[in-house]
Amino acid sequence: MVESALPSTIPGSNSTLDNTRFIASDLCAYLETYLEPEQVREVYRAYLFGAEAHAGQTRLSGDPYIVHPLAVAKTMAEMRMDHKSIIAAILHDVMEDTHISKERIAEEFGQDVAELVDGVSKLTHLKFRSRAEAQAENFRKMMLAITRDLRVILVKLADRLHNMRTLGALRPDKGRRIARETLEIYAPIAQRLGMNAMRRELEVLGFAAYHPLRYRVLQEAVGRARGHRKEVMQKIEAAICARMEEAGIVSRIVGREKNLFSIYRKMQQKQLSFEEVFDVYAIRIVVEDVDACYRALGVVHNLYKPVPGRFKDYIAIPKANGYQSLHTVLFGPHGIPIEVQIRTEEMDRVAESGIAAHWLYKAGDRHSATAQARAREWLKGVLEIQQAAGNSMEFLENVKVDLFPEEVYIFTPRGEIMELPRGATAVDFAYAVHSDVGNTCVAAKIDRRLAPLSTRLESGRTVEIVTAPGARPNPAWLDFVVTGKARTAIRHYLKNLQQNEAADLGRRLLDKTLFSAYGIRLEEVEEARMRALLAELQLPDQETLLGDVGLGNRMAALVARRLCREDGDPAGSEREIPPGRQERPLAVKGTEGMVLSFAKCCHPIPGDPIVGVMSAGRGLVIHRDKCRNVAEYRDRPDKWVPVAWSDEVEQEYAAAIRVQTANKRGVLASLAAVIADMGSNIENVSFDERDGQVSTITFTLSVRDRKHLADMMRRLRRVPEVLRISRARC
The missing domain is CATH 1.10.3210.10 (Hypothetical protein af1432)
Incomplete structure (x- = not known):
């Protein structure tokens, strides 16, 4: 021994x-x-x-x-x-x-x-600012290890299972924290990897520790209702067993009972009472082969009527974790709903053990190999999320999103099937195909018809993505995408885009300041001086410095002063500005991107006298020079940037006007028709009814410049019901 x-x-x-x-x-x-x-x-x-x-x-x-x-x-x-x-x-x-x-x-x-x-x-040798950050970084480390070897997660899940079994020895607050982490992360991971037996026990233990009172109440309710159910289940199982024997199908019939956490979650999500959830009887039928699965389905549909729309074929289209089974819901005796799962012995093993079945039954087990391949595919997506995530907290949040999938099955134009979480949009589909497809998508065709990119996808649809070489992700996509991969890829692209645009704006600002104040261009600055300044500021490269200037985190005047100070001068010393040199304003084209924005308080448009105010983290914000919100900056030259409109401005800008009208039917339609005739769009409209006779309507319109706006206001004055019109002021 x-x-x-x-x-x-x-x-x-x-x-x-x-x-x-x-x-x-x-x-x-x-x-x-x-x-x-x-x-x-x-x-x-x-x-x-x-x-x-x-x-x-x-x-x-x-x-x-x-x-x-x-x-x-x-x-x-x-x-x-x-x-x-x-x-x-x-x-x-x-x-x-x-x-x-x-x-x-x-x-x-x-x-x-x-x-x-x-x-x-865990990463015990590093110090973290908070418990949440430590948890996120440890989770990130573990997930990266899993992408190299799947056995890491099996050890971790077994470790978590024993910790949950012995949770009673801990303080209640610590036990609740571990239970919550188990319900939010580890039970969903077990489900994602197809390990349903492990997932069920983690859920029940987590539920008991996190919501002890609710657990006890449900446990007592289940105990009271179980006696009557046992008798009904025996009758249903006997009826199905007899029909299977008549059809010559060798089968094993098992009555299933939902675990307490499943009952609780269903009550919560669907706003159902306990009686409504517990009054569903569940049966699993295990047969010899796939052919017998479909024959058994026919038998139970002949015995009890199926509920329309509740049949799912996970054999033809397996779940993301490799799970395969036929699901149907029947009207049982006295109208009792019966949930039936039909699967083979191999499918049953994989459903309970998931990727662990790969090691459990290696020889000739095609289904367990598929489960592991699907797990690796998911982990490949996790690795992509990790590479694009800005930090471990963002990574953890995005992986959590992917841990709760209720799949929809979408067809590509070539007939391939792709799985996405329920609620996924055309943009999620585009990123699932490839990050480059997502970054350049401009439209989608769903069943050959054009549809908005925000369209929620339904199972069975064929989706084709239309791309354009110059297209780029829209920040508004973050409001509707649901997959972690799409969310991370969009954020990553926008983050890099903002940094590039900030560096470009910072280069222009610093170059203008250097020339206006010291008569030199940025490219003329000695490399040694630039290196010395970067070392002094502890920055890795010039692009980072320029990005900080463009985002307003560092003032161009201060950076220029440090670059041009004489050797031996203290860091803050100033040199005299050459006499007679005029500071030329920065030319604004309107195409500077995410680091240049136009104030919504005064809506500046080409032709307006404008000023620029540097805002930390946002970059340059353009206001009209008479805007009341910039008055406080007039005595702060470090925040003030002289700007002027470029001659090359082409895009449209938002302008706000107030129209006082007689309160008559059809006035808004008349005004909208004039605005459309003048080649403008109404971006927003609001009403303020002063009394029963007069209304004030505020329009936010898209215009090309001041002349376009003036022409439109002249046309609007001709409408008989218009009493007064003016440009809105902040």
Whole structure:
């Protein structure tokens, strides 16, 4: 027996030693049922190594710490995982809680085991500003490790499962925090990977710890209602079993009961009472092959009438995690709804074990291989989200979005099927095809008809994306996209775009300031001076400095002063501005992008005298020079930027006008017709009825310049009902 190899040098009392030896021996006895003897001996050696590393450590329950890793390893063994995964489970906390290094583990048990243990270990050597940031960064590290080796998440889920089983030893507040994290992250991951048995237990344990009162109330309600259900279920199962025998279909029929968390979630989401949710009977029919699945479907539809629109074929179109089954809802005896799942034995194994079925039943198991391939496809998408995410908090939020999918199935023009979460739009589809397709999409064809990019997609639709080389993502897309990949890709593109535009504006501002104040151009500044300033400001490169200037985080005048100070001068010293040099205003074209905006308080348009105000993080904001909101900046030259309209302005701008009219029927239609005839669009309209006779209508219109606006206002004055018209002032 392996047990005889246990040395007498393991620290601890005899009772503790005997207890852990028994657990380890029990584990090894189980492993001997499917692993080679040498592999079992290696697992036992890992136990001795872990017991020595954790010597003297105890859990809050009072148990020796090594009991926890052994319990995690037992869960992995029940999934019939390979011996390296079992070893990693036993050692999963040694890097985090003891002096043992990754190199030492690699030396003792190989690089694969070391990488698995490292993937599960938290980042204890780094300091974070908050618990949320630490959680997000640890999650990010774990997900990256999973993309290299799927076994990392299996160890982590087994670890979380045992922690949830022993949650009672913790303080209530800490227990609730861990339970919430389990419900929000780990149970959805288990579901995403098809591990439904693991997911169900995590959900129930998490629900009991996070909402203990609601859990007890539901548990008592289920207990009271269960007696009557048992009798009804037996009748339904007997009727289905008899029909299956008549049809010559070999089957296994199992009555299913929703777990408490599923009942609670359904009550919450669909606003149903307990009786409405619990009055649904669920049955699983397991048959020999796919052909028998469809024959069994015909049998149950002949026995009880199906509910229209409630049939789903997940065999022909599997779920994203590889799950396959036929789902139907029937009108049972006395109108009782019966949910029926029909699947093969292989499908049933994959439905319960998910990607773990790959290690559990390797030989000829096509379905488990598909489940693992789909898991890898999802993790590939997670890796793309990570690469584009700005920080770990953003990454965690975007992955959470992808962990709650209720899929819709969309066809590409070539007939390929793509899975997207329910509520996904044409933009989500475009990014699912490829990031470049998403970044350049301009329209969508749904079933060959043009549709807005914000259109919510429905299963069975064929979607084609229309792209244009010069197109780029619109910030408004963030208001309706639902997939993490689309959200991250849009943010990443806009972030880079804003940085590029900010650098371009910063270059123009700094160049103008240098020439106006010191008579030199930016390209004439000595490279050594620029390097010295970058080192002084601790910036990596010139583009970052220019981006800060463009975003208003640094003043162009101050940067120019530092670049042009004499050697040996203090950092803040000023040189005299050459006499007679005029500061030429910055030319505004209106195409500067995200770092130049036009104030909504005064709506400046070409032809208006304008001023620019630098706003930290936003860049340059253009106001009319008489705007009351810029009065406070007149005594702050560091914020003030002289600007003027360029001769090349072509686009349209928003302008606001107030029209006082007689309160008569059809006035708004008359005004709108004139505005349309003048080649303008109404962007917004609001009413203020002064009395029963007179109304004031405020229009926000798109105009080309002051002349266009003046012509329109002259035309509007000719409308008989117009009493007065003026440009709106802030």
